Amino acid sequence: MFELDVRSRKPIYEQLIDKVKEMVQHGILQADEQLPSVRTLSSQLTVNPNTIQKAYRELEREGYIYSLQGKGSFVSPLQQGQNESQKAELRNELLRLMAEAVYLGFTALEIGALYRQVEEQRERGNNSD
Amino acid sequence: MIEMRGVTKLFQGEKAVDSISLTVHKGTIYGLLGSNGAGKTTLLKTLAGIYSPETGTVKVEGEPVFENPGMKQRIMFMPDSPYFFPQSSISQMAAFYRSIYPQWSQSRFKELGAVFPLDTKRKLSRFSKGMQRQASFWLALCCMPDVLIMDEPIDGLDPVMRRQIKNLLFQEVAERQLTVIISSHNLREIEDLCDHVGIMHAGKMLIEKDLDDLKADTHKVQVAFRDERHEAAISAKLQVLHQERRGSVNLYIVKGESERIAKVFEVYEPYVFDLLPLTLEEIFIYEMGDAGYDAQPIIL
Numbered sequence: 001m002f003e004l005d006v007r008s009r010k011p012i013y014e015q016l017i018d019k020v021k022e023m024v025q026h027g028i029l030q031a032d033e034q035l036p037s038v039r040t041l042s043s044q045l046t047v048n049p050n051t052i053q054k055a056y057r058e059l060e061r062e063g064y065i066y067s068l069q070g071k072g073s074f075v076s077p078l079q080q081g082q083n084e085s086q087k088a089e090l091r092n093e094l095l096r097l098m099a100e101a102v103y104l105g106f107t108a109l110e111i112g113a114l115y116r117q118v119e120e121q122r123e124r125g126n127n128s129d
Numbered sequence: 130m131i132e133m134r135g136v137t138k139l140f141q142g143e144k145a146v147d148s149i150s151l152t153v154h155k156g157t158i159y160g161l162l163g164s165n166g167a168g169k170t171t172l173l174k175t176l177a178g179i180y181s182p183e184t185g186t187v188k189v190e191g192e193p194v195f196e197n198p199g200m201k202q203r204i205m206f207m208p209d210s211p212y213f214f215p216q217s218s219i220s221q222m223a224a225f226y227r228s229i230y231p232q233w234s235q236s237r238f239k240e241l242g243a244v245f246p247l248d249t250k251r252k253l254s255r256f257s258k259g260m261q262r263q264a265s266f267w268l269a270l271c272c273m274p275d276v277l278i279m280d281e282p283i284d285g286l287d288p289v290m291r292r293q294i295k296n297l298l299f300q301e302v303a304e305r306q307l308t309v310i311i312s313s314h315n316l317r318e319i320e321d322l323c324d325h326v327g328i329m330h331a332g333k334m335l336i337e338k339d340l341d342d343l344k345a346d347t348h349k350v351q352v353a354f355r356d357e358r359h360e361a362a363i364s365a366k367l368q369v370l371h372q373e374r375r376g377s378v379n380l381y382i383v384k385g386e387s388e389r390i391a392k393v394f395e396v397y398e399p400y401v402f403d404l405l406p407l408t409l410e411e412i413f414i415y416e417m418g419d420a421g422y423d424a425q426p427i428i429l
Binding site: 014 | 156157158292295296299300302303304321322323324340341344345405406407408
């Protein structure tokens with residue numbers, strides 16, 4: 001379920017943390033769903049079990065997952081705080097893209113149109129569910 | 130836990146290992162790196178209780194290792210070139226190890242037969258280098274040691290076998306908290322395998338750290354400033370290990386957290402700003418450079 005880029009400069013445990021966060025935020029991992037055990041994930045990915053343990057510990061510290069003694073790790077229900085930090089991250093990303101768009105001559109109107117386009121797509125998606 | 134305190138080992142008056150202290154916690158995979166002749170093998174052999182150090186102590190779980198058969202039954206040392214008795218086959222070597230290591234597991238020996246495609250009746254001397262290496266892994270894993278010390282074990286193994294062996298080691302670490310100490314020059318392999326690393330040069334330990342912390346602590350920055358004067362300000366604010374100029378782009382190796390570094394640079398609104406974590410190979414080369422050992426720009 002996880003794919004890691006072993007050639008990336010980004011440390012494996014950071015990649016793992018980001019993957020799990022992403023999957024939680026996109027709803028691929030549901031609240032209270034069990035994560036694969038350290039042992040299973042270690043042999044699936046051929047990654048040092050200590051590295052996985054460390055990533056799980058960090059995710060637990062940040063409140064994304066919780067662990068039950070002897071049972072394993074589970075996904076925490078999504079909290080407000082996580083949403084905020086995600087928003088802050090996205091804001092920076094948007095600013096960078098916006099700067100590029102402005103440089104290329106996009107107008108506020110055109111950017112607004114893009115926003116509406118995404119909104120419409122999302123509504124259509126919700127209706128078809 | 131393995132503890133080494135102030136260990137010095139002399140060979141004909143020459144310090145091969147010079148007052149090294151090191152701690153390896155249970156269940157870690159520790160990678161020992163170093164320049165040629167840094168004393169890695171000497172250090173490993175001292176850890177395994179093969180050499181007696183001139184000064185200092187080596188203890189595994191609080192007990193000394195040297196000439197302590199009880200402790201040695203729980204330690205496996207794999208030398209850099211596999212050694213087998215002359216004319217012996219895998220099953221003969223297995224019988225020998227079974228008589229030495231009380232934790233030897235015969236069921237595991239059978240299980241691993243599926244992993245290693247080797248004829249147990251054939252003479253080991255007729256095997257290729259890589260196959261001999263496989264055989265020593267097979268035998269070592271069946272001894273069920275608590276500490277596995279390996280000197281350059283990856284050489285000669287094909288990529289499939291490397292992955293296989295990595296997986297087996299990880300299982301042992303996850304299931305029974307096996308402690309692994311491994312030396313290698315293949316930094317890519319070490320990077321994937323280990324969680325702690327120690328870097329040696331000329332008998333001394335330069336750094337010893339959690340691998341992820343080590344990587345999170347040093348960064349490579351590529352930057353093109355709007356104004357050359359900004360350059361001077363950077364070295365005052367950050368701990369710069371290395372600096373290089375390539376055309377209008379400056380390359381920095383900076384110690385510290387990525388967020389703090391980014392903040393310092395972004396104040397100057399540079400044209401180009403790239404912050405990358407270092408690879409283990411880069412960390413190795415810059416640390417060696419710091420210790421006065423680097424590649425000389427000689428053109429022949």
